Amino acid sequence: QTVYLKDYTPFGFVVERVELTFRLSPLATRVVSRIRFAPNPDASDRTFFLHGEDVALLWARIDGAEVTPDVTDKGLTCEVPDAPFTWEAEVEIAPARNTALEGLYMSPLAADVGDALPEGAMFCTQCEAEGFRKITYYPDRPDVMAPFDVRIESDLPVLLSNGNPGARGEGFAEWHDPWPKPAYLFALVAGELEARSDRFTTRSGRDVVLNLWVRPGDLNKTEWGLEALVKSMRWDEEVYGREYDLDVFNIVAVDDFNMGAMENKGLNIFNSSAVLASPETSTDANFERIEAIIAHEYFHNWTGNRITCRDWFQLCLKEGLTVFRDSQFTADMRSAPVKRISDVIDLRGRQFPEDQGPLAHPVRPESFQEINNFYTATVYEKGAEVIGMLKRLVGDEAYAKALDLYFERHDGEACTIEDWLRVFEDATGRDLSQFKRWYSQSGTPRLTLEESFADGTYTMTFRQHTPATPGQDDKAPQVLPIAVGLLSPNGDEVVPTTLLEMTEAEQSFTFEGLASQPVPSILRGFSAPVVLDRDGGPEERAFLLAHDTDPFCRWEAGRSLARASLMATVTNGAAPDTAYLDGLKRLVTDPSLDPAFRALMIGLPSQSEIAQALHEAGTTPDPDAIHAAQEGLSQTMAERWQDVLPDLAHQASVDAPYAPDAEQSGRRALGGAVLRLQTHLDGGAAARAQFADADNMTLSLSALGCLVRADAAEDALAAFEARWRGDRLVMDKWFGIQLMLCPPDKAVDRAEALTAHSSFDWTNPNRFRALMGGFTANHAGFHRADGAGYRFLAGWLARLDAKNPQTAARMATPFQTWRRYDDARQRHIRAALQDLAAQRDLSGDMAEMVGRMLG
Ligand code: ARG
Numbered sequence: 001q002t003v004y005l006k007d008y009t010p011f012g013f014v015v016e017r018v019e020l021t022f023r024l025s026p027l028a029t030r031v032v033s034r035i036r037f038a039p040n041p042d043a044s045d046r047t048f049f050l051h052g053e054d055v056a057l058l059w060a061r062i063d064g065a066e067v068t069p070d071v072t073d074k075g076l077t078c079e080v081p082d083a084p085f086t087w088e089a090e091v092e093i094a095p096a097r098n099t100a101l102e103g104l105y106m107s108p109l110a111a112d113v114g115d116a117l118p119e120g121a122m123f124c125t126q127c128e129a130e131g132f133r134k135i136t137y138y139p140d141r142p143d144v145m146a147p148f149d150v151r152i153e154s155d156l157p158v159l160l161s162n163g164n165p166g167a168r169g170e171g172f173a174e175w176h177d178p179w180p181k182p183a184y185l186f187a188l189v190a191g192e193l194e195a196r197s198d199r200f201t202t203r204s205g206r207d208v209v210l211n212l213w214v215r216p217g218d219l220n221k222t223e224w225g226l227e228a229l230v231k232s233m234r235w236d237e238e239v240y241g242r243e244y245d246l247d248v249f250n251i252v253a254v255d256d257f258n259m260g261a262m263e264n265k266g267l268n269i270f271n272s273s274a275v276l277a278s279p280e281t282s283t284d285a286n287f288e289r290i291e292a293i294i295a296h297e298y299f300h301n302w303t304g305n306r307i308t309c310r311d312w313f314q315l316c317l318k319e320g321l322t323v324f325r326d327s328q329f330t331a332d333m334r335s336a337p338v339k340r341i342s343d344v345i346d347l348r349g350r351q352f353p354e355d356q357g358p359l360a361h362p363v364r365p366e367s368f369q370e371i372n373n374f375y376t377a378t379v380y381e382k383g384a385e386v387i388g389m390l391k392r393l394v395g396d397e398a399y400a401k402a403l404d405l406y407f408e409r410h411d412g413e414a415c416t417i418e419d420w421l422r423v424f425e426d427a428t429g430r431d432l433s434q435f436k437r438w439y440s441q442s443g444t445p446r447l448t449l450e451e452s453f454a455d456g457t458y459t460m461t462f463r464q465h466t467p468a469t470p471g472q473d474d475k476a477p478q479v480l481p482i483a484v485g486l487l488s489p490n491g492d493e494v495v496p497t498t499l500l501e502m503t504e505a506e507q508s509f510t511f512e513g514l515a516s517q518p519v520p521s522i523l524r525g526f527s528a529p530v531v532l533d534r535d536g537g538p539e540e541r542a543f544l545l546a547h548d549t550d551p552f553c554r555w556e557a558g559r560s561l562a563r564a565s566l567m568a569t570v571t572n573g574a575a576p577d578t579a580y581l582d583g584l585k586r587l588v589t590d591p592s593l594d595p596a597f598r599a600l601m602i603g604l605p606s607q608s609e610i611a612q613a614l615h616e617a618g619t620t621p622d623p624d625a626i627h628a629a630q631e632g633l634s635q636t637m638a639e640r641w642q643d644v645l646p647d648l649a650h651q652a653s654v655d656a657p658y659a660p661d662a663e664q665s666g667r668r669a670l671g672g673a674v675l676r677l678q679t680h681l682d683g684g685a686a687a688r689a690q691f692a693d694a695d696n697m698t699l700s701l702s703a704l705g706c707l708v709r710a711d712a713a714e715d716a717l718a719a720f721e722a723r724w725r726g727d728r729l730v731m732d733k734w735f736g737i738q739l740m741l742c743p744p745d746k747a748v749d750r751a752e753a754l755t756a757h758s759s760f761d762w763t764n765p766n767r768f769r770a771l772m773g774g775f776t777a778n779h780a781g782f783h784r785a786d787g788a789g790y791r792f793l794a795g796w797l798a799r800l801d802a803k804n805p806q807t808a809a810r811m812a813t814p815f816q817t818w819r820r821y822d823d824a825r826q827r828h829i830r831a832a833l834q835d836l837a838a839q840r841d842l843s844g845d846m847a848e849m850v851g852r853m854l855g
């Protein structure tokens, strides 16, 4: 059943107040609801339909009189008065059997425990997008907003819900959330939990209690998360003028969670991997990610909660904006250029394949079967890019003005992309009708450039073209903000960063008064999410690598030289490009450059990125050849840089006590890149030494990765496992890294063996993702020529689908690039997907994903 954006109609009733009482029990939780409805003056259809799935209705009353609604497995309908009325109902649900982790569930999963509460178990919820309907009957749609009062009855010591705390007594707790909210922001947590606490006083003087709740053993991993929360609260006041609006802010860590985290009003729930950190168990990358996710969920309080979405087609309204906000935050906390380059790597690694394959969809989709399948890199990350472009086009001041107007005009409302764009139009006087195409047109635009130079005038003629995507054959030109700078042949910047606003399919821009033909630095800061098809030749790239003032373009120059070298090796056996390696060597040994930036410069394009580039160039990618080419380039780099590696390692060393800040992390990132090169030369001696001495997880894991890549890690893997057996998050790393980095020909066997490991609890999403995600990231391993990798993944997806459709469907995405590969591989993938599709009782989530991928 496909839902369409164009079919939107408002609900026939408004909800004035919601009162819920929970009597918690693993197999028979009772939920009593009392909901005040009134006819919605803005709606014409008065059908009283309440969503409800997997809930057993015990009784229902309207204004105190028993009623008998018509109940299906999707919800109920009932005759109701043509005036305000009170709906009351009681339902029974079984959280311990809820393996889909949507609605009210238990962690750890405890289906076989009977009605007694298992030791250490907690109740928790995930309602976005459509999980509330698994808790009780309700109009479970984001445009229905109401204040909630909640009473929880349970003997568990910690009982939490949204809003401010109310009465608390033996076996119960009450919560009051005064801010009207949609049901997807509802949350409840109950368990034996402990908190690390702090306080925050808002700019206008509200004193807020902050708690980070965890299972007792995890308290030593809570300091960083709480610090990140304080930083986020301060930043949102300073940069966006947004203050927090309740007396308490609770965060809870849970081990079983389908996504990263959830912004429930006043009660954020986090995957423990997205909040718990300690130097011994977490890498620098973990710390940075946690800081960003804490910020992201906190920022949702305004962009998502106070102003929410009218319907799920508008998901990017809150997600694109909030991702954009959290990336601004990270840029402010750390290095802006490093954050930008990392975001581009991520966008190209995850969003471009989506936008250029069978799963392509607009930032604002126009139809879906299962909304959970649309929490994608396109909605989130491309959605954030669209906001970045908007900001660049209107300027920082106008952006701030528009955001102020957005908060003022729409506070308390459920909005659309039209509302969002109108705010910018009203604040700036700009016509954004063409810009709006970024929300409706899928696919990655491709941009080419032709140049001419005569009499001091330099002309750039750009052409843009967006290839067809599923359901969209013809594409119209997009508004492209193209930031360019011009360099003179001796390396001086003669035209500083200038924004060209391209709106036509083909458009020329001129620069006058130049002494000689300049070298263009194009798409500075990656000013638009497009593919720039430009082969300025290796000399131009080397020149930009040496002279560009824009860090992104400088990095990009190195990246495209590496890409070209790898492609030449794969297609005609060319040796690694030593001119590139020598140019890069000068740069990475320059002590005036940020070590984090230098580490990014040393990084090579991923094998998947090379596969895509070859495919676009008309060559069928051979995964083994790509792997070999990457190893070869890395080996040659190590050999040619041999003389500087010791000094680089020295520059990368950290003397101070461990801190996960940008400065130290950058050094360790550079150190990791150097160790990787050293391992090519010493067979792993340096890595083994680092592994033995490491007193933090960043150093330990980077050494382990080097050893795995060198196929010399058996002892280290055993030692690591022996040390960390009891730590779920660290064991996830252990499962993942050995599959991601092991020699491709061993990946399938190793993955199969690991699924038989006693710690492979495949119903835990983090563990499943660690193993399968590590395996599929091993490009040549997953794409093994005989199709064993495809069958392995598909088989496990079928198994998980029966328990947890959402995570299973999400983990099917590695198949999306299948049309890049040769006929034999395509046949294997198609067969694996068809087998999966033929599975009995396949979920709607998985059916949609497989159907779209097969086309
Ligand atoms: N709103 C959450 C976030 O981005 C993601 C929740 C997604 N949940 C889901 N079931 N799809 O912060």
Ligand code: ZN
Pocket: 296, 300, 318, 319, 322
């Ligand atoms: Zn979000």
